[in-house]
Amino acid sequence: MALKLSEKPRVLIVGGGYVGLIVAQQLQKKVKATGGVVTLVDPLPYMTYQPFLPEVVGGHIEARHAVVPHRRHLKDTEVITGKVTSVDHEAKTAVVGLDEGESVEIPYQDIVMAAGATTRTFPIEGLAENGIGLKTIEEALGLRNHILERLETASALTDEAAKRRALTFTVVGGGFAGIECIAEMEDIIRASVSQNPRLSQSDVRIVLVEAMGRIMPEVSEDQAVGVVEHLRARGIEVLLNTSLSSAVDGELTLISMADKSEVDKFGTDTLVWTAGVAANAVARSSSFPVDERGRITGSATLQILNEEGDVVEGAWTAGDISAIPDLTGAGPGGFCVPNAQHASRQAKVLAKNLFAVRYGTGEVAEYKHESLGAVAGLGLYKGVGNPMGVKLKGCLAWAAHRGYHGMAIPTIERKARVVGGWVNELVFGRDVTPLRDLENPTKAFFEAAGGGKKKAKK
Template identity: 65%
Template sequence: MPNTHQLSDRPRILVVGGGYVGLYVAKKLQKKVKAHGGIVTVVDPLPYMTYQPFLPEVAGGQIEPRHAIVSHRTHLGDAELVTGRVTAVDHDNRKAVVVPTEGEPFELEYQDVVMAAGAVTRTFPIPGLAESGIGLKTIEEAVALRNQVLERVETASMLPAGPERESALTFVVVGGGFAGIEAITEIEDMVRKAVSKNDRVEQDEIRFKLVEAMGRIMPEVTAEQAEWVVDHMRSRGIEVLLNTSLAKAENGKLELTDMTDKSSAGTFGADTLIWTAGVMANPMVRSTDFVVEQRGRLVTGQDLRLTNEDRTEVIEGAWAAGDISAVPDVTGGLPDGTCVPNAQHAVRQAKLLANNIYAHRYGVGRIKKYVHKNLGAVAGFGSWKGVAKVMGIKLKGAPAWIAHRGYHGLAMPTFERKFRVVGGWFLSLFFNRDTTQISDLQDPRGAFVEAATPKPKPEAKKDDAKAEAPKAEAKSSTAEAADKAEVAA
């Protein structure tokens, strides 16, 4: 058992997850709850929150990876932090099962619980996907992807013309939502810059393919804007395959299927497969006694309290927000009338949720309902390129790119991180994006292990052995003469 006696025994508000919702709720409540004799406890397997809209720019070398994350220890100094996962919640008894990164599972009692475990990558049982693909949901994936792409370009420059070289220079993104479009355009921008510095690779050798199962991309923008984005990508040499899905990803070969008639849409080699085909609510919600709706999210009222199935009764002491929750959206949203799972809703819900918990638990203020009209959408496609729809105004190209950076620069949590990100953007205006590959991240101890491993001594050469033979015979003769002299004496 872990040293659970080291955890606080004060009345606890348990925050399950330290992403957008968890960070903002804990940050706004930590001092207030502490002043009332309670404690805010955040349980998350990572010691930081990741600002996911920046991941494409991290993968494309536009943002320093550490600047896209927010440290829990730095900004949640008055909260109790537990590194681990909540794997089950028994709300009837106000207990949660925590599995720490080190040690045995233990139960943690609480007064209120905030379900903020967010979403995970949604995948399908495609042969070879788990072995060949990489997502873009974590900062680690973004860093690994950036280095893999740059490494493939460098490796290809030393390969002869043929299938192996073609596979190294082929980059495929599956998923035509915001994440997929931003990922493929940012990486394409970076690859073009890297190739311009390598005279052993030609620009026309690079192949980028976007695979989308639906008939259009980016449902968050208008159809007209989506068509413009497709035309823009194709003008950059990116092949956009609509109504197409990934069937197999085995042995370095990708097999596609035409969704209109289920026929084969081709097979080709590709060393880099990026999966951005959506997310789903964290499946840990099914290990709770809360109601889960058809999309796998927790049924949540407009005031962000968990409810019964038809939202007629609230569950005392249980709250949720962000991607894990099905919050009613009176201004539009998904076809079922709930909020779209995105950062814009998560951040705004988190701030309201913190105020509502404080009002309910300590009687300060009043509980309010979540109402937020989506102001629009912005997306960046590499340096000075993008698309946006802000308050009904359609933008594309450089104006959209500026709007994209302006919005996300302001939305990045904490002033410290805003300053670091914007400072990096400012420097990139003069020095352009960084195309330096960091090698051996998958095996960082490789160089040390090689240096510390004893090396076998080289065997003596045949010529050296022949030269040593007369010396050995001479020594033997001398020793035999000495023995004879001793006997004669």
């Protein structure tokens, strides 16, 4: 049976992350009132609040609370859980792959390309098999459990090499995500080790690998140097100007960026890759032109541009998948950097402009936003940042990080769940329980039901 679709004129939103969720929220009722429909397509049934992923790893936020479910919060939107595989703007149709392998062609009047970015990797042998990214809630939850499980398992290992490998944790990439991640990892590792009498803190090795000579380009040089000192004081090995050249079987080879000589070689069961993002490949599967970095080129009004630089009718884009001019002049290469600040603000301008153009209700506005600065959490009561240009570190920065993101996660319901979790943690302390067999939840039943045993002979 074919997927039941609305026959009304459609605003099709490709991707339900920051941009997609906000555009749908802003347009769903207005478009419905004009006799149209807003349709949102995303392979995930929720928007992921990515700035909270490191806090999910650290165990301060329950994984489900860091996502915003589409159906609950987009009641007037036609939600389709599927993946857009191609867009033909001349025919004004998009093909959507559904979960069970079927696909459906969806017609539209206006399209919003908002599929964000995916983790960018390099062809390093063994990376795909042994690494994990930090872009999805599943990765954050999986990483947290994996770390806690490795610690528990290591505490019972007698083979010294296997134990060392289980207790070695590596993050590649010293951007915001990587630094927040390794800081949260260190925090939860130390907390877990302190509860396990068979482990000592000196058994643990935590390594950060960064190819550039500095970390965190979003903060000033002196703040970045301060963060390196802070991480080293916590026992984290910070290796700058160093890159990963091989990860076969979890055996890492690190080389110097200067002369490609070997810096270190060691085994690890935990390899986190946070070394950058790239525009989602669906951009290239669409009929819209992309730039050399695979981004859809947009105007400051968030309209997609054709090869001649003219506006394409009925086509819009914003967020990490797009190259939007930064009218403040601050963006590298003249474009907005891929971050949530731009994505969420662009989404609001896009929704207004789209409605104004389609229904002739007003002029289109140009997107221009001065950065509010950045704040990073580095584990409980620790942080760094420059919100509104004010340099902060330690507890103040951490409070600013929590205050900002606690307010910024969409919907009151999700804000309440996140803040409620933080209060619980302050009262009862950090929860370091490793959940077992998450990837094999049928194991207990299989064993109980005698699965795998030979049938008794009659």
